[in-house]
Amino acid sequence: MSLTLRLVKTLHHILSKAGRGGSLPGSLALKLDPDFISRFHMPGIVVIVTGTNGKTTTSNLIAESLRACGLKVINNHRGDNLNVGIATLLAVSSDSRFNVQADAAVIEVDELTVYRQFKNLHPTALVVTNFFRDQLDRAGEMETIIRKIMEVTEDFEGDLILNGDDPNVIRIGENVGKAKVRWFSVGRCGVSRGTTDEASEGKFCPRCGRPLKYEYYQYSHIGRFCCEHDGFGRISPYLQVDAVDFHDGTFRADGHVFHSFINTIYAVYNCAATVCVLKSLGLDETRADEVFTGYELKEGRNEVFRLSKPCVINLVKNPTGTNEVLKSILSIPGEKNVCIFLNDNDQDGHDVSWIWDAHFERLNDPQVKTVVCSGLRAYDMALRLKYEGLEDRVMVIENSTKAVKWLDEQNMDSYIIATYTALHATRAILRKEEHA
Numbered sequence: 001m002s003l004t005l006r007l008v009k010t011l012h013h014i015l016s017k018a019g020r021g022g023s024l025p026g027s028l029a030l031k032l033d034p035d036f037i038s039r040f041h042m043p044g045i046v047v048i049v050t051g052t053n054g055k056t057t058t059s060n061l062i063a064e065s066l067r068a069c070g071l072k073v074i075n076n077h078r079g080d081n082l083n084v085g086i087a088t089l090l091a092v093s094s095d096s097r098f099n100v101q102a103d104a105a106v107i108e109v110d111e112l113t114v115y116r117q118f119k120n121l122h123p124t125a126l127v128v129t130n131f132f133r134d135q136l137d138r139a140g141e142m143e144t145i146i147r148k149i150m151e152v153t154e155d156f157e158g159d160l161i162l163n164g165d166d167p168n169v170i171r172i173g174e175n176v177g178k179a180k181v182r183w184f185s186v187g188r189c190g191v192s193r194g195t196t197d198e199a200s201e202g203k204f205c206p207r208c209g210r211p212l213k214y215e216y217y218q219y220s221h222i223g224r225f226c227c228e229h230d231g232f233g234r235i236s237p238y239l240q241v242d243a244v245d246f247h248d249g250t251f252r253a254d255g256h257v258f259h260s261f262i263n264t265i266y267a268v269y270n271c272a273a274t275v276c277v278l279k280s281l282g283l284d285e286t287r288a289d290e291v292f293t294g295y296e297l298k299e300g301r302n303e304v305f306r307l308s309k310p311c312v313i314n315l316v317k318n319p320t321g322t323n324e325v326l327k328s329i330l331s332i333p334g335e336k337n338v339c340i341f342l343n344d345n346d347q348d349g350h351d352v353s354w355i356w357d358a359h360f361e362r363l364n365d366p367q368v369k370t371v372v373c374s375g376l377r378a379y380d381m382a383l384r385l386k387y388e389g390l391e392d393r394v395m396v397i398e399n400s401t402k403a404v405k406w407l408d409e410q411n412m413d414s415y416i417i418a419t420y421t422a423l424h425a426t427r428a429i430l431r432k433e434e435h436a
Contacts, residue, residue: 026087051129189244341422
């Protein structure tokens with residue numbers, strides 16, 4: 001056995017015994033051997049999942065659906081999607097000769113680094129959920145990310161599972177020569193609109209620069225569109241989702257009725273990508289519905305904690321994701337308090353100007369009684385809300401423990417939205433508070 005592999009496995013075992021996980025073993029491996037990831041012999045099915053929003057949920061749904069089909073699957077279920085997390089996953093899942101012990105690997109990869117690890121992971125399929133402007137000080141312009149992914153997929157010979165309702169994603173499918181492109185698309189439904197005030201991307205055709213003509217928008221720039229001049233956007237979906245029913249929480253695809261794990265349009269897209277993967281592999285698509293029906297969101301994805309009244313926490317990191325979370329919060333009837341934890345550490349992105357592009361005016365709703373601002377940039381958030389006329393309902397509690405305790409004391413349903421580095425610390429406080 002490689003000395004590096006032995007050390008990584010030993011360190012992971014020690015940390016697991018101590019009740020700790022994380023990517024420290026992978027970090028050590030890459031310091032000792034920068035080519036560590038490339039040394040693994042991957043299983044016959046390797047699905048990489050990337051994109052701006054929905055990577056963790058989509059990759060977990062795919063992994064669980066493959067398990068439901070009888071396959072032995074490894075995946076980075078907590079969303080450790082950088083190189084150190086992937087190195088840890090492969091090391092603990094392999095034998096002494098770097099053979100990954102599984103039928104399939106489903107690996108979420110950060111969209112900023114996917115081009116670096118694409119060939120090392122030997123994917124048989126790449127799933128792309130969507131592309132939005134996100135953490136510009138860390139990731140740079142979205143255009144740079146798209147072009148890098150286009151470069152590494154140009155000669156890719158596997159399956160490309162692509163969101164055909166995102167003009168930024170369609171560019172990847174148009175740039176390949178050998179891959180089998182599998183578009184998934186969601187038809188008009190109850191949330192579809194003819195116009196939008198949310199879309200900041202996808203306005204113009206990348207071929208000719210003329211405005212795209214939208215038949216309908218689902219959210220942000222996601223929807224059905226085409227360029228009337230050159231036909232960009234006219235796709236033939238490999239998987240078409242229709243009959244989305246937000247009352248019953250169902251949708252139809254390939255003649256089957258599926259149940260969405262949560263009643264939101266972005267959840268339907270997560271499910272569509274999952275069914276598309278199973279279809280491309282020739283597996284029983286209905287197995288996915290078994291997963292959707294019993295799937296519980298965790299790790300800050302609509303996660304519920306039992307305080308004096310239920311408290312729901314969601315991760316946010318960009319305007320589009322924030323808008324969808326706000327819609328979801330306000331769609332639930334009844335009085336509520338909302339708490340926003342805004343940090344600006346490295347993983348969050350130091351530039352918090354994105355909060356001015358999110359539609360926080362939606363919180364100017366009589367059902368929202370108080371909006372608590374917390375975290376390192378609590379006052380920036382409070383200022384943002386003041387400009388929406390919410391100053392009489394805004395409270396700043398910088399200390400996160402005190403903010404959670406305040407929510408608990410109100411005996412009212414509450415909703416927390418938090419950026420990356422605030423998320424896990426806040427979840428730990430919530431766990432402690434719900435058992436107090």
